Amino acid sequence: MRSRTLAIYPRPDQEFKKRESLDFQLQRSAIYKTRPHGKLIHFYKWLSYFLCGAITGIVCYGWEWLVEEFVKLKWKATQPVLLDDSIGLGYLVYIGISILFGAAASLLTLYLEPLAAGGGTTEMMGYFNGVNYPGVFSVKTLIVKIFGLMFAIAAGLCIGKEGVLAHIGSIIGYLLIYAPFGFMKYFRNNEDKRDMAAAGTAAGVAAAFGSPIGGTMFAYEVAAPTVFWSFELTWVLFFTSAVSCFFVNILASLVEGKGFGEITNSGVIKFGSYINDKYQLYDLISFGIMGVIGGVLGAIFCFVNYTMGKLRKKYLTSNLRKFGETMFYVIVTGTLMYFAPLLVQDECYDVDVTNPTSEDYNEISKKFQRYLCPDGKYSPLGTALFNPLGSVFKIFMNGDTQFGFGSLALYLIIWYPMTIFSYGTNIPAGLFVSGILIGCGYGRLFGLFVSSYITSNVKPSSYAVVGAASILSGYARHTFSLAIIMMESTENIDLFIPIVFAIMVGYVVGGVFQKSIYINAVRFKNIPFLIETIPQGSSHIRAEDMMKAPVSMFHFKAPVKEVAEVLSKTSYNGFPVINTAKKLIGIISRDYLMVLLKNKVFAGEFRKDDYSNFNSSQRHSLNSEYVKEKKTLSRQTLDGLDKDSRKKLILSHIDNEEDEDVDIDLHDIKDSLPVTWEDFNHKFNDAPPSFNEVKDVCDQNMDKKMDLRCYMEHSPHFVQPQDSAQKVLDVFRLHHLRYLPVVDKDQVIGIITRQDLFTYMSII
Amino acid sequence: MRSRTLAIYPRPDQEFKKRESLDFQLQRSAIYKTRPHGKLIHFYKWLSYFLCGAITGIVCYGWEWLVEEFVKLKWKATQPVLLDDSIGLGYLVYIGISILFGAAASLLTLYLEPLAAGGGTTEMMGYFNGVNYPGVFSVKTLIVKIFGLMFAIAAGLCIGKEGVLAHIGSIIGYLLIYAPFGFMKYFRNNEDKRDMAAAGTAAGVAAAFGSPIGGTMFAYEVAAPTVFWSFELTWVLFFTSAVSCFFVNILASLVEGKGFGEITNSGVIKFGSYINDKYQLYDLISFGIMGVIGGVLGAIFCFVNYTMGKLRKKYLTSNLRKFGETMFYVIVTGTLMYFAPLLVQDECYDVDVTNPTSEDYNEISKKFQRYLCPDGKYSPLGTALFNPLGSVFKIFMNGDTQFGFGSLALYLIIWYPMTIFSYGTNIPAGLFVSGILIGCGYGRLFGLFVSSYITSNVKPSSYAVVGAASILSGYARHTFSLAIIMMESTENIDLFIPIVFAIMVGYVVGGVFQKSIYINAVRFKNIPFLIETIPQGSSHIRAEDMMKAPVSMFHFKAPVKEVAEVLSKTSYNGFPVINTAKKLIGIISRDYLMVLLKNKVFAGEFRKDDYSNFNSSQRHSLNSEYVKEKKTLSRQTLDGLDKDSRKKLILSHIDNEEDEDVDIDLHDIKDSLPVTWEDFNHKFNDAPPSFNEVKDVCDQNMDKKMDLRCYMEHSPHFVQPQDSAQKVLDVFRLHHLRYLPVVDKDQVIGIITRQDLFTYMSII
Structure with missing residues (x-):
């Protein structure tokens, strides 16, 4: 292909x-x-980056908190109706809320800033490559990104958020330069704006995944083919990311009621200590196969998405049609999600918190959803579908939760195609998180298969994280940052080798069939690169x-x-x-x-003074006979003079019609x-x-x-x-x-x- | 300064x-x-990197294993004499073994390859900057690095190893290009050699710390001001590092008797799960103070070491004097270490494994040394001094071990000055690991102080890792890779914010007083940079x-x-x-x-055929009127011809005296x-x-x-x-x-x- x-x-x-x-x-x-340069300017620079990290962290955390509340609210409103009244009435509540949110997201995007649709990663790639995108870094885009994505996720669409959070971070960094702080005036040029935008990108990803190094590397990969990347910048970005994570963490402690001051470096998304599995060498065979499948699924993803993009360009020419498309997906997704658990109605498991297998399980069990299961039991598919995305990871990756073949298969059947279709429609949308979710489901399904039919030594939950890595690698190919993000998010270095292995296989297999989704988008959007x-x-x-x-x-x-x-x-x-x-x-x-x-x-x-013409002495030269006596100024000549004569001499020199190679120190005459x-x-x-x-x-x-x-x-x-x-x-x-x-x-x-x-x- | x-x-x-x-x-x-290029060459390239990673991992693990055995052996021989006979006789055994190892290390370095003395990091910095160092990447240097360092550590000198392992890795990568594999012939040029050496560097550090990302970033920092660093190279280095860790891990499983196949990504040095502490916001005050002290200690380190270097250059002109210096340190270090625990003879603690506070404690307790303590008790200072370096970290960082003020102070009084003096004498020596050890001791001492006099909420062991970060940052300033290595080694992302904070403070404070130890060395050795x-x-x-x-x-x-x-x-x-x-x-x-x-x-x-002269058509040009008809070949002209005529035309063109801008595809006439x-x-x-x-x-x-x-x-x-x-x-x-x-x-x-x-x- x-x-x-x-x-x-x-x-x-x-x-x-x-x-x-x-x-x-x-x-x-x-x-x-x-x-101006020197220590003070240097300090201002670091202060700006600190502000960038802090604001990005606060915004990202606040955003995430609101989204979670919206999603929880929706199911909280639906569940009692479903149980007490009828399935049909529940559906009306569920789909009604979804349509409201969906319409808000779509209309906001269409009428406030259509440029904010999509992930923004490609535009950032273009920008870091030196292309001017007026509008991509604007207040309007920021608003649409923040609220559009919030409503779109609340509407139940199968989309992720990390690309958008990265973009939000980069806009924050970019706009911060225009903040009414006096010291910002030193940085109001394209070079510093670019660096701040890169720092914001890193901070956004870092806040999302609690992964400061991963965030830095993500920004590095997004900016990859350009070489503005200096070592100092890496360090600055890392600092910004760490600050961002720090603020997310402080806020998270406050919200969770732990009080101000618990330092735990947790991002908005965190797989956390939910995974504590070890692997055996023979598991690598499974991981290799998973990598291949992940690569193929990723390639199909890219191909279909690219084709959809072309069709959209051709047929979706009016705002009404664009709105219609989005609402179509909202309704289809909502309907599928709402009714899917009915098909696996018999899959109900005991919540069983009496046996304290692990502390984490206790926390997770609070997120279980009953759907139509009897009291004290939970529906795995309902739990996976009606929870905020961040919690779903943890549920998939926890070894004590139970999923049947049917639930997992249905989950994939809804999420995989709906993600492909939804990404690219007229709302802000990311891909990373949905990729992780699909990968978790697929990994867990694969693990369940292996443990049921091949060897019972395998825990399906431990395959989830590898599945996530393989799928992501199959379409995003941001391999290096991906590996780091997965490592930092899982907080488990034992998983590192399997993750890297799956990523590499997925990368190679995906690359055989298709270019990455980002590259496809760069090509599709005709971004000069x-x-x-x-x-x-x-x-x-x-x-x-x-x-x-x-x-x-x-x-x-x-x-x-x-x-x-x-x-x-x-x-x-x-x-x-x-x-x-x-x-x-x-x-x-x-x-x-x-x-x-x-x-x-x-x-x-x-010129403010009169001055006599002044013939300067010979230029300093060490190596060559070529340099003859010239009418230029040498440092030696200048060093021998007092300030006034120096100024006069320079001014006379500068106005000298004959000398074209002026490359002189203007410090002395700055005020003139x-x-x-x-x-x-x-x-x-x-x-x-x-x-x-x-x-x-x-x-x-x-x-x-x-x-x-x-x-x-x-x-x-x-x-x-x-x-x-x-x-x-x-x-x-x-x-x-x-x-x-x-x-x-x-x-x-x-x-x-x-x-x-x-x-x-x-x-x- | x-x-x-x-x-x-x-x-x-x-x-x-x-x-x-x-x-x-x-x-x-x-x-x-x-x-030649294409998929096969690409495959060969990855194969080379795989080999580089695998060999480096195996060598590093084997090296580490041998060193540990030597160190253990020494104390195993001394302890019974000390207990059963007399302190004096024990001293003779201890110092005798130390002198034997020390002499072997020093003589090997002096007579086989004096270039192998020191860490090698500066030479690598020079090499990656484009300077030719014949001898730095040679078989002789490799041998001296491997065995010289092994004997020097066994001799009890206060030196580290990671810089040397990095150098060993880079030599392995460099020499691998000369291996008698047919496919290596494609890579025998300076460009590929440099890349392989960089990969080896990364693999060496990765193997030492079990830190594939940290290894990659270490190589990046060493090569920092040059821009040969492409994104692809980052990924290749990461792959090499991961392979290296993988092999270390397989070997470690085998040696520990877990059988072939346990996949745990553990490096040679691993702080591992020995730390599981959380921090409070107010701890950051302590960490800030620790960062400042770490920076100052680091700056003193750099200054004294630099001065020592100058003195050495002046006075240590003969091999005998150089040998004498090394042996002096061996004897002083050995004597100090042997007698120091006598001063804190009353500090003896119960081993107490009956109360299973943690699994890790069980493992650590096997490493306790009695010195003169009664049966069932251990001497903390003896334990810290007479164990292999890798184990000492874990002992310092474990929350269940006990250390008194006296033990920690004596540990620092021995290690801090002896490290400064020993680094730079005529043996291969690293600095990272000794820095971590000094930092652990210092951090634990600081924590003990805080917990004794300020607030008892603090666990001294949790300050150890932060102390390590601050000291290292104070002199090495390899901040980014350092942060990653610490994070990967501690396997604890909760510690990340404190570590980063301490590193940044240490970096800034250290930078106020002194350039980093590596930069000092680059300047001292006059490396063109x-x-x-x-x-x-x-x-x-x-x-x-x-x-x-x-x-x-x-x-x-x-x-x-x-x-x-x-x-x-x-x-x-x-x-x-x-x-x-x-x-x-x-x-x-x-x-x-x-x-x-x-x-x-x-x-x-x-020329193998006759050909008629051929006047080529006009050049293709889009934008400009400048390009006139020239006697050069255009692709359009060539594409219209069959292979033979094409060959003739190119050959005639190539021999054309008048046309100077030959920039033509030689593929067609490659065989001619x-x-x-x-x-x-x-x-x-x-x-x-x-x-x-x-x-x-x-x-x-x-x-x-x-x-x-x-x-x-x-x-x-x-x-x-x-x-x-x-x-x-x-x-x-x-x-x-x-x-x-x-x-x-x-x-x-x-x-x-x-x-x-x-x-x-x-x-x-």
């Missing part, structure tokens, strides 16, 4: 062309070096084939007239800066030009500059700035010039026309570029944008 | 100048693209200041005479390749030139080439090749030419003379370069090597 044909490049025009890229890398200009290797089909392409020409560029003393014309007539975002010999000496972005215009930074205007680093850093939204904002300034100063040398990115990266596509890709990816000039014989002959490059790449 | 002065760059000539760099990045040449940012002091330096000129370079049709002369007279490792217009079109390494000469690859000689990709890949040692190997070939073919175009790295990276040092560093680091040409107006005017760049950088 996996496409093995060579795609034809360049790709035809597609949706991704509409996407803008982000400047993830701050321009390394002279003004950039004057930015730079991967590590140029596909075979376009390996013969060179830089000159990809570039656009002619290029709009400026001399470093750019006339305002020229700048205004280019800014108003083109939509380019980056402009090469050249010297009099037309040699490339820098790059400046549209944003920076706009800031310069807004602040009326024109050549020579910063009409613009500061913060002016460039204060960018409150991601929409490209409109030229109208500076039109007046331009009209009034048409005869002036702008000196771009202190504000442009100096030492820009560039390629030669005959350079291979792979080199272009490497330079783009490793240096986080948005545009890359092509230079031949010292002249800029073209420019390659991220989009141009993407045109020649497969979508993974 | 931290140096805050601006260092003066360029640094004066130092030891690091002697170090060669490695070509970690394979040359992306046309011949490179013909390398490329960090992420150019230091402030050399930020004004430009590419032209760093470069060496003139450069030895070749035309792409290089006369053998010229090549032979340059190879024999210079020691450069990379040579720019230029075209007739002197424009840079490629780079070729010394190794590649040697292979070409050895295989007599001269221009035109691969006189040399294959494997010829370049088979490199059995890291020593630079000697010119004498090809002298004869050169002498016989002085009139011939070599066509370098298919073998050179095409699209090489280069910089312009005025580019900033930061850009040079970025390009070096991100693209793993060893040399970087400087190009001005299309002419190569200089070349920067890794060493030139390092001259302008601080050592972290």
Whole structure:
């Protein structure tokens, strides 16, 4: 099923062309070096991450608590009617509540922010890859994600939540930058926003699973092919995740009535101490088989979901139809769930808390549901269907609960197809948790089969967690974070080898048939994604084939007239800066030009003193005869002067028309500059700035010039026309570029944008 | 204490100048693209990693088992003499055995491989950063590491082992590439060797601590500032670590008599289920204080150790003195340990296994030592001093064991200074485990203090693990892997928040006073290390200041005479390749030139058929008017031809004197080439090749030419003379370069090597 044909490049025009890229890398200009730094800024940074973790933890816990209450409420309202009145009346109550919640979820999504539908993982993958998604990180999306998902789960739909919690976390991190704290002003740029969003992602997953390392690794996998990932970032994310877990834990203690202060690192979802089984070597055979089945089930999942997606795009064109689809699933799921336990009405087991097999069992037994079972007994299927998702794990994984073949089979028959169908409809929805639930049921069924027909040494409950790992691995393929999350959630390192084994088998088997669900979605949504290797089909392409020409560029003393014309007539975002010999000496972005215009930074205007011209001494050089006497400043010259003369010298130097390689320390003259680093850093939204904002300034100063040398990115990266596509890709990816000039014989002959490059790449 | 002065760059000539760099990045040449790949190679790769994990696991477990037996044996021989005869006679037995083991360890290190002294972590950091360390990954080093450390620990020295086990693992991975398996031939290059060594590192740590994720993260932190770390590598390392743990576990089951097949993921060191304490919020105050003390103790550790290192370098110049130093520590440590329990002779506690407080206690009680206590009682200090290190953790962390103030204080008074002194003497030695031991003792002492004088709610044993984390963090600062290792080793996620908290406090406090012990060692040993940012002091330096000129370079049709002369007279490792217009079109390494000469690859000689000249059609181009008709081949042209014509056309094209940008698919003519990709890949040692190997070939073919175009790295990276040092560093680091040409107006005017760049950088 996996496409093995060579795609034809360049790709035809597609949706991704509409996407803008982000400047993830701050321009390394002279003004950039004057930015505030030091211990205080460092402290503010950690404080921001602390806040991000704390808020994410609190929001995630509060969210989870509300959802649980809703789900419990629904069955609490239904159960007495079912027992005392009639099955039919119970159904009406059950389905009525479901429809209310479902309608709320669907309408909220459709009318407030349709972008919030789905998991959000793919959009995050795109964002971390450098694509601008206005709307994906907004207050509206946050609201829809929080309440839409809450209502959708309360409606009984077979969906998970972790992807959504990750997204909620990332939005919190992103929006936090705009919070009205003074110190946040240092971080209002794309680079810091990205890092905060990544931290929020980690914190969200960490809060959901009580898994700080797993959360960090999840964020790492989501951002995988990009290399902005520094070691420091890993540590920062880990810190944020730990903070998030800490707050979840404090809140959980309070809510459970344990009082303020019990430190137990429990996440919202926790398999906890419910599992305490050991494995034998021969169990690995079973786990291998489970891995294979999990991989196949995962592949089918991906395939059907992908096909459904295509059909949806084609037929569900109006809001009414979209709403109809969601409500259809709500009704079908509700109906199936409500009536399913009737089919296995004879499967009733004693609650039996008199024999204290384990403390955990006591806690779990409180969650048992009777359905139509006599008093003192519980219906396993009813218990699995009408409880909050988090509790269902524990019930499946506990060795003292009892499930029959019929209950487990029915559970899978409802959850597996309904998850596939529900994910992708117009509500926020995750996949991880539903995958774990399906996997638990399937693992337990498999274990029951083995223990009934092959060897009675096996406990079916111990197979549940392995089943969960295999299914998840089969479709999500986020293998590393998955393994860690499973390990942290189960709090049992003995299970580690079986889990890793099942994950690897599931990964390989799933990969034979289908790409992962996330990759499918990235492809389906046409998200421009730079991967590590140029596909075979376009390996013969060179830089000159990809570039656009002619290029709009400026001399470093750019006339305002020229700048205004280019800014108003083109939509380019980056402009090469050249010297009099037309040699490339820098790059400046549209944003920076706009800031310069807004602040009326024109050549020579910063000068506040008179100064005499000053010829600087020879440059320092160790290795080479090449460096001749130049009219540039050396550190040695400057160090010998007092502050005033230094300032004068630098100012004279900066205004020197002849010297193009200004790469000088602006610290001494920071106060004389009409613009500061913060002016460039204060960018409150991601929409490209409109030229109208500076039109007046331009009209009034048409005869002036702008000196771009202190504000442009100096030492820009560039390629030669005959350079291979792979080199272009490497330079783009490793240096986080948005545009890359092509230079031949010292002249800029073209420019390659991220989009141009993407045109020649497969979508993974 | 931290140096805050601006260092003066360029640094004066130092030891690091002697170090060669490695070509970690394979040359992306046309011949490179013909390398075998596909599923089979992929399978072989995973098989290699499996072998690496399995062998490392087996070696580490076997090693650990032997060490434990030695340590037990020593006290088994001493205890009866001490009790039945006299204290003096017991001392003679004890110190005699210690001296024997100590002498063996020291002599082995001094005479077989002095390089094997110390932990090896710094050398690994250097290696992963691209420095060639011949001898560090050799069979001799492996032997000394294994047996030297074994004897040193048996001698009773206060040293750890994990760094050494990591190094042992990395040597196993590295040497495995040379194993006589046919399929290994695909991996005999620096890139794969580095990956295998990293996998071995991870497997070694994983085996030591039973911590597959921790092992992976340890390898990541060791390799941190480089960016060769791909996501795939993380996953591969994780796999290797899991395999290693799996084998440790199988062996452990066998040795413990549980039979073949019990799957418990236990490493060699395991704190295991010995801890089952919960924490309260107010405990965090204690943990914060512990973190501060841990940080200070760690900083003192680093400072004293660094000073000792300098003194050693100055005074310990002969083997005799080095041997004397080691033996001095053996005798002092042995004497202190033997007599210390006498001082707290009254601290004797009941073994008391009749009251089964916990299963674990039963197991631990077998390890109690009497020293001079009456029958049925144990001496806590004797127990802590005369047991294998792995057991001591468990004893400290168990809540049912009893320790008095005197015992704990004496333990610390022996271990803390003796560890500082012993680490760095001429034996293989690690630091992690000794840090954990000191931390456990210190944590327990702190806990005892709190429980005695402040609140009795606290269990001293529960403070042990937090103490361990804070001390380790104070000097090693490998924070992320440390947290994971502690979490995996304690098998208790409840402890996670306190551990992370203590680690963070220890990290910050330690960092205020001192750099980490590893960074100190990197600086001390003058290991060239490329960090992420150019230091402030050399930020004004430009590419032209760093470069060496003139450069030895070749035309792409290089006369053998010229090549032979340059190879024999210079020691450069990379040579720019230029075209007739002197424009840079490629780079070729010394190794590649040697292979070409050895295989007599001269221009035109691969031609096996006649062919007519062929003018290819226009190049494909989408975006630009720049691309004119060129005499190059396009894929479109080739696709229309049958195999024979295609071959002819490519061969004619390749021999075309005028076309310099050969970047063509060699697959079709692979068999016609006189040399294959494997010829370049088979490199059995890291020593630079000697010119004498090809002298004869050169002498016989002085009139011939070599066509370098298919073998050179095409699209090489280069910089312009005025580019900033930061850009040079970025390009070096991100693209793993060893040399970087400087190009001005299309002419190569200089070349920067890794060493030139390092001259302008601080050592972290």
